[in-house]
Amino acid sequence: MTTSIFLQYCLAGISIGSIYALIAIGYTMVYGILRLINFAHGDIFMMAAYFMIFAMVDHMIPWQISMVLMILATIALGVVIEKVAYKPLRTAPRMSIMISAIGVSYLLQNLATYLFSALPKQYPSIPVLNQTIWLGDVSTSIATFITPIITIAFVILLMLLIRYTKVGMAMRAVSKDFETARLMGIKINTVISVTFAIGCFLAAVGSMLYFTPRPSVFPLAGSLPGLKCFVAAVFGGIGSIPGAVLGGFVIGLSETFIKAAGYSEFSDVFTFILLIAVLMVKPTGLFGEKLMEKV
């Protein structure tokens, strides 16, 4: 393997890893606050891709406007899902709310099949993102190159938001202790909605960057990336944003190199073995906080 090929793989791995990181943040934030694995997150990511197709291909809206519309629609979808499917179950046992999340995921997949048909659709190409550029002797598309930059920018913004704004403080309080935060006068429902909105915003951006270099979108396209991103979130320690980012990069890079080594069949197996291994050795992940079991 020459240096330039190695660099090429590194770049591809970092690029896909940063998309995983964007989605993993959505999982980790929701889990931090609601203690819920949002099984529907991967499908929200898939729906975002269909929104883009709907706007750009079916209605010929220019990509800049389509992108904004797509992001708004995705955020609306996520917030509505939270209000309809998760909010009524806030006091229910955790199993019920998890089943509800699975139900939403099932519904979104079937809805996508119904609305957009099960046949793969081509993702519209955004000319700016598809240009090829040369970095030294490594060629790559703009999408691959700017993905990590966008991701890191958003992560820094998000960290600042969580550390220095009032909403961010409320989020931290809610994830620490739901009941006490409520007693302190924090409007829980607003905080949860904001969390879902941020998660869905990042999923929408991730979706655009993920599908641009890939050929097609189909209704189940979100479920496997969704699971991988959940693994990334668990790896980094669920509830921790830097952890999710690190997890995303680790999974993206290792996946790319496993594929490069000729074992592409097993790249997903590796991801799930990593999950089980992490859960065995350090269930709280790399940066996760230790949770005490209350009797």
Next chain:
Amino acid sequence: MSAKKKNICTIIALIALGVFLVIVEQTTTESSMMRSVLQLSAIYALAAVSMNLLNGFTGLFSLGHAGFMAIGAYVFAIITIPVSKKGNVYYLYGVNDILANVELQPVLALIIAGVVAAALAALIGAPVLRLKSDYFAIATLGFAEIVRIVVASSPLNTITNGSLGLKSIPGFGSFYFPFIVVVVCIAIIILLINSTYGRAFKAIREDEIAAEAMGINLASHKQMSFITSSFFAGISGALMAMYLGAITSTTFPITLTYNILLIVVIGGMGSVTGSIVAAFLVTFAKEWWLRFLDQEMIIGTFQVPFLRTGFRMVVFSIILMLVVLFWRKGLMGQKEFSWDGLVRTLKKIGGIFTGKNRKPSASEGGGASE
């Protein structure tokens, strides 16, 4: 109702079901909808009851069911495909030497399929069962995906035929075969649930710490529940392979687990009879009664809106969501079917129609029999 009367009712009901099956067998043709949907429902009933043993009775939320069904189906297929047809099935990769002359009886093969699934469950159970609720769910889900990828991978080409899948799997032979297997398996599960082990499972579901304080060995009981559930999942997977005649790794996607979960939730988490009833209801509705939702329909000049391919599944997922959100107990909750409960429900329903007994309790609606 006295105990004797109840027993008579139960026997009559069972005989009626048996007679019903005989009538179906006699009056319908080999390829009729009724037959195949009944068989499929029975298979789903076994899958749902085995999932309920774990999710509903032991409180371990597993999402790996499709994985164990896949193992059962593949093991069954590998050891039962007739030797004469092996060349045809493995035409691309050739068949592994060890398997070239293997052809077992279906009943023996069913048991082996279950045992292999159970053995794998025992292997992964030890580490995975240490995990708490949702981590356990995601780990089992991951396991199911691993199974699916591994059976379709190239190193196993001569055994599982890689991504081409297996075909020429022997069918049921007799129409009654799947029903007999399912009844025997569910009877074993019911016996297990009513034993001291079953009570220990329920104690673990209600409160792990209290159960441990009462002297229940958490690890070994969870392990037992997981292995038993996987054993029967393997058998239901094998039955599925017999039913379909051909399988690939995509026959057992995560969606299959979700489908079974839907049956368990609609029937009531922690009710065997609920799961059985729901399996038949859901399968009949999905495969037969609601088929019309997938076809465009024109009445006169009016085209009924929404009806086109895929609408059926949307309706289904909406029903699941409604059950989850508003009717969390499902059909039966944690209760089992009983004649007293049926009589009470019938009276309640009768009361609604005749206008009598219209107490607030009538607003419960539904057929939650006890």
